[in-house]
Amino acid sequence: MKYILWFVFACTSLSSYAQKFQAASIRKHIEFLASDEMEGRGTGSLGEIRSANYIATIFGELGLKPAGIDAGFFQPFQVKYSIEGNLHQVTGRNVAGFLDNGAKKTIVIGAHYDHLGKGFQGSSLSPDSRNKIHNGADDNASGTTGLLELAGYFAKNNITEKHNYLFLAFSGEELGLLGSKHFTDNPTIPLASISCMINMDMIGRLSDEKGIIVSGWGTSPVWGKLIPELAKAQNLKYTVDSSGVGASDHTSFYLKNIPVVQFFTGGHGDYHKVSDDIERINFDGEAKILTIITGLLENIDKETTDPQFVTAANPHTGNRTTDFKVTLGVMPDYSYSGKGLKIDGVSKARPAEKAGIQAGDIITKLAGKEITSIYDYMEVLAKHEKGEKVEAEFLRGSETKKVSVTF
Ligand SMILES: [Zn+2]
CATH class of the missing domain: 2.30.42.10 (PDZ domain)
Known part of the structure; x- marks a missing residue:
């Protein structure tokens, strides 16, 4: 459950800087992940396995170290869910790639890649959703693409940052944040080495009116210190939600006392419907968001201390916590x-x-x-x-x- 406080800052600066991310490359990944061949990436489905292979292959090509189990990129876990009243068990798998900069601390960059499959699992809002592919272009082929793009950027920039990066594509999110919960309960790197977690869930529908919605704002003072300037440089309006507990995988990390921040371009009428397709994705908008996240990671490196964790207060009513x-x-x-x-x-x-x-x-x-x-x-x-x-x-x-x- 989220507590939302909408601070809206309309930024009018016209300054911009050269984009590090290309719309064509973003389109290519979303096209693949949100194609009918992936069958809506239902947890444990063949379409999800093929999507996991796509992510792992790119991680391998970028030279990331496998950070799953058994020296591989995958971290499998068992999921139970019911179809028409019968309980089934399937295997979900997180995909984990580690960019080793020889640093003590690691920043987790995450996005869930599962979606609602053919409407038999999760919460489709389409009437008569059964046996229809839910491509989930925004939710969350867009965030998964962000993960791949950021992995590409940091793997190829020839800079040894002061943090390592763990790129984590989660399964089982639509069934209740299962992949991220499995990871934080069975971490493949020590939780104490994680400096903070950055989540991307639905970053494909940027509009000037809504801008970006940044959650987890209250979980560390570092977000409020660094993000406003970065958003301004992209001429983007932003809205913040202070809580670390929300409807995506950053929650699992916040509950382990890790500072979290999540990027989101807002809800829409195609949310959790079969109509969440690539046609409505704003590729240039996603490139802007990825530029902000890159800037955030670069600026965290310039800080003298690691992001400080704060139990996010409820600013609407003073200092009461949201628990x-x-x-x-x-x-x-x-x-x-x-x-x-x-x-x-x-x-x-x-x-x-x-x-x-x-x-x-x-x-x-x-x-x-x-x-x-x-x-x-x-x-x-x-x-x-x-x-x-x-x-x-x-x-x-x-x-x-x-x-x-x-x-
Ligand atoms: Zn999602």
């Missing part, structure tokens, strides 16, 4: 600007799902309080304990529904 005792287990829809809390997805076996709340529903009242925004929702959460029962009112289409929710 609530209860949540509904829902993911908010960031592109929704109307009244209420619109739900993008519900976690399995959590209070919202148990009460029958679904993706697409808009929560308007919770525990007697009118919910006009995510802030109202967080306020309610802060007042409740596990096991307590409250009433929730929500809109499904034009219908108002009432359910009882047990935290």
